[in-house]
Amino acid sequence: MSTTTTAMNTVKARRLVVEMPEYHPPLAERTALRLDFNENTFGPSPRVMERLQKVTAEGLTKYPEREGVERIVAQHFGLAPAQVLLTNGVDEAIHLMCCAFLEADDEALICTCFCVSERTIEREIQDNNLRTIAEVTRACNAGGGCRSCYPLIEEMLASKS
Numbered sequence: 001m002s003t004t005t006t007a008m009n010t011v012k013a014r015r016l017v018v019e020m021p022e023y024h025p026p027l028a029e030r031t032a033l034r035l036d037f038n039e040n041t042f043g044p045s046p047r048v049m050e051r052l053q054k055v056t057a058e059g060l061t062k063y064p065e066r067e068g069v070e071r072i073v074a075q076h077f078g079l080a081p082a083q084v085l086l087t088n089g090v091d092e093a094i095h096l097m098c099c100a101f102l103e104a105d106d107e108a109l110i111c112t113c114f115c116v117s118e119r120t121i122e123r124e125i126q127d128n129n130l131r132t133i134a135e136v137t138r139a140c141n142a143g144g145g146c147r148s149c150y151p152l153i154e155e156m157l158a159s160k161s
C-alpha cells in the first residue's frame with residue numbers, strides 16, 4: 001500500500017458527507033433534454049461547429065489564455081480589460097472572490113434574502129434549541145424567501161444534533 005493510499009484512508013470526510021445518500025442522475029432511457037444539466041435546446045451555432053473543426057490535438061493540450069477573450073468581452077461591454085475576469089464556472093469566481101476579499105474572522109451571510117448571517121442562525125439554533133428550518137425562519141427570517149439557503153440551514157441544524 002502506498003503512502004498516499006494510507007494517508008487517504010486516515011482522512012475522514014465530514015459526517016454529513018459520509019451519511020449523504022449516493023446521487024445517481026436519472027439518465028437512463030431519457031427521451032428529452034435535461035435543462036437542469038445545462039443541455040442546450042439549440043446546439044452550438046454553426047460558427048462554433050466550424051471553429052471546432054479547426055481545433056488540433058496540440059491545441060487541446062494547452063490551457064487557453066484568458067486575456068485575449070477578456071479584452072474582447074471588455075470591449076463589447078465598454079469596460080476596461082482589468083474589469084473582466086473569466087472563470088471556469090461560478091464556483092471558481094466565488095472561490096477567487098472569497099480568497100481576495102474575506103478575512104479569517106469575517107462571517108458568512110447564509111440567507112441573502114433577509115441578510116441573516118451564519119453567526120445569527122447558529123445563535124438562534126443554540127439559544128432556542130431549534131430543530132427545523134421552519135423554527136429558524138420564525139426566529140430570524142432566514143429561509144423565509146427564495147429558500148436557496150435551505151441546504152446551508154439544514155447543514156447547520158444537522159451539525160448541532
Ligand code: FES
Nearest residue numbers: 111113145146147
Ligand atoms: S436566501 Fe434565504 S430565503 Fe432566500
